[in-house]
Amino acid sequence: MAFLVHDARHLERPARPFGGGSERSRAGRRLWRVDLLQAAAVASVAVAIALFLAEGGITRFADPGSALTSLGIIAGLAATDLVLVMLLLAARVPLIERAVGHDAAMALHNRLGKPVLSLLLAHGVLLLAGYAIADGVDLVAEAVAIWNLPDLPLAILGFGLFLAVVVSSLVAVRRKLRYEVWHVIHLLVYVAVLAALPHQFSVGGLFAVGTWQWAYWLVITFGTFAAVVGYRVVAPVVASLRHGLVVERIDPVGDQRDGVVSVTMRGRRLAALRATGGQFFIWRFLAAGQWWQAHPYSLSAAPRGDRLRITVRALGDGSASLAGIRPGTRVALEGPYGIFSEASRSRRRLTLVAAGIGVTPIRSLLESATFRPGEATVVLRTQGPAEGWLLDEVRDLCHRRGATLITVPGGRGRGWLTPSAERQGLDLPALVPAVADSDLYVCGPRGWAEGVISEARAAGLTDEQIHHERFDW
Ligand SMILES: Cc1cc2nc3c(=O)[nH]c(=O)nc-3n(C[C@H](O)[C@H](O)[C@H](O)COP(=O)(O)OP(=O)(O)OC[C@H]3O[C@@H](n4cnc5c(N)ncnc54)[C@H](O)[C@@H]3O)c2cc1C
Structure with missing residues (x-):
């Protein structure tokens, strides 16, 4: 058969x-928002480059040394702007999640890693060459001189951390790492951005205190960090406290040997989450040995009243441990995410x-x-x-x-x-x-x-x- x-x-x-209110026009409106977000990302790179060109324009390319230095600065500005775009894509900003969807946002986030790394490398190499030509010294002497610039060692540390994050995300390397190890390495990207920040203000004079370039750069950097902290830390903590989710029951699904269980959870005011069938949350079961790991699981039943349900197959330590979770265990949640839905x-x-x-x-x-x-x-x-x-x-x-x-x-x-x-x-x-x-x-x-x-x-x-x-x- x-x-x-x-x-x-x-x-x-x-x-x-x-x-009039058909599915097609709803899809059209969502795709229009995606176009708008893409245009905003491209525009942000253009503005970053314009910040530099607005001061001096074509004269910045008058001789080979200045031209290389200018190209190096442009590469650095574009790279930093794109790192902020990457952070925003991973920040679970509702506007991005609802228009682009979590998968597509993370896929773009991943794709940007290597080009940004290349731009950062170009930034370092072009500036070194440009400064060496301007100073009339060889590359080694120039490297020593640059090392003594204010905040440069910190910026190089930032580059090293970013390199570690990108390498750990290469498919071959990532497969060898536990998810939690990879995740901790990935969090270093925030340290990398902060470590690189001081040299952007202290070297080169582009972001002199009080200029519009200075104000713009501060706003986009700290605005991005505020979005990350707000949507990835504060919002989940507030939602978890507000909804007070606890495990109500665990039901085996199919043959016990399959290791599949449905976990039904009960909470307060769940309608306010506006979750629908097909979406997923990131769940953290606050039990001994489990509270430190969070896993994404889709809803396996549409939210109904004060109940949510997931169905999980044991594929590793975290998912296998759910079968042994006790009713009454508190659950922290992050979401709902995804547009695998209406x-x-x-x-x-x-x-x-x-x-x-x-x-x-x-x-x-x-x-x-x-x-x-x-x-x-x-x-x-x-x-x-x-x-x-x-x-x-x-x-x-x-x-x-x-x-x-x-x-x-x-x-x-x-x-x-x-x-x-x-x-x-x-x-x-x-x-x-x-x-x-x-x-x-x-x-x-x-x-x-x-x-x-x-x-x-x-x-x-x-x-x-x-x-x-x-x-x-
Ligand atoms: C959007 C989404 C929805 C999902 N929905 C379901 C579902 O409804 N039912 C179900 O059984 N499984 C679902 N999964 C898969 C589930 O999240 C993993 O099987 C689970 O996290 C594995 O963790 P582990 O500790 O048991 O195994 P591990 O051995 O630690 O990991 C096994 C695999 O899961 C990945 N993984 C582990 N932890 C995470 C994490 N926090 N975030 C992302 N990936 C992780 C690892 O990279 C590895 O590939 C979903 C995954 C995603 C991304």
């Missing part, structure tokens, strides 16, 4: 015509595809998403026809809401389907004929999800229709 259709009573009902809808129809523990956000999204009977299809890759974590709940929800449920049971094939499905030439459009006119939400192991997404693209889905939640940061 290549696939199993559990409930298709309303299969292929025509989608409604779009009204927030990124662009079509009336929905196609939800999950494998393994990736079913969690799909299950809660199915519960809270807006659709009429016949407009949603859920495809679950499972091991056996009646297996799959939360399968009973998904089946029940599909039945109640009039969604079609298809399970594709069996071992791994070459793509995202099973060998028998592949032999029959099945693919995403064959399973979900209306997929090209739907929003596709995919959650599961990385290679598997890429298989689903590439078939979706081949079927004509655009970026605004494809939504992918990754569990592997």
